[in-house]
């Protein structure tokens with residue numbers, strides 16, 4: 351549950367932005383062809399994923415992967431995750447998705463940040479999974495996304511977009527970094543846990559994993575080395591419409607928009623603003639630059655969010671590819687920034 355992540359209903363948000371944005375942003379949801387968007391065939395993915403404009407070469411990222419995420423491959427990960435079923439902490443589905451993620455990280459330096467969280471309905475095991483890809487520059491770029499689903503929800507809930515898409519995108523990014531020595535900063539991929547509330551979203555009943563990890567990184571000195579914390583959440587929506595998240599660090603938020611623009615994907619970004627509570631907040635609070643790449647406009651008026659309608663058919667490989675490519679380009683831009 352993240353009903354309090356957004357302070358106003360999206361409709362109200364739309365009323366706060368200029369008329370042009372209303373036309374472009376809110377009405378877009380009412381277009382029948384887009385509202386019933388389906389998974390496109392694989393052949394369409396490559397065409398859509400191809401950058402419209404080639405990014406300028408960076409000075410020192412020759413071994414870094416180019417923005418060319420395979421959306422079909424990422425979608426396959428979502429399918430396998432959704433097949434597990436509901437994945438709230440403490441559930442069999444959660445244990446399965448943990449093993450699933452770890453099984454895809456063979457040969458990678460992986461750290462598990464396990465602890466027990468006290469929630470309003472008792473104690474639950476939480477496990478942030480961190481995959482580390484070393485770079486030559488001193489510093490770390492973190493890309494994070496949650497892998498848990500809501501608790502409790504009907505068994506039919508699969509969280510294809512909310513939990514599934516972020517888990518899958520990070521796996522697709524791991525495929526890009528595996529076996530490469532990065533010339534730039536190290537990249538750490540973090541599958542965060544306990545993002546969702548157990549009862550009702552509040553400051554205390556939410557973000558269990560990242561609150562723990564931020565505190566740990568503050569104590570052990572890791573936080574000072576993190577140049578950017580890039581969060582992805584609900585980025586598989588076929589109607590991809592990433593909001594400009596207003597809690598995010600301004601320079602990093604602008605850098606993400608620049609990354610999207612470099613690749614010709616800017617029409618999917620920042621048509622309207624929203625303040626959203628998400629896993630980036632604990633890191634912002636300890637001074638780490640952080641940005642939330644999120645589409646909390648999932649179905650007309652966000653109707654699919656946290657419902658059994660959050661299913662595979664609402665997602666597209668293109669959206670996963672676009673989101674992944676923008677993350678890779680953002681990493682390049684952070685590395686190029688001095």
Ligand SMILES: [Zn+2]
Pocket residue numbers: 351352500512546656
């Ligand atoms: Zn959620």
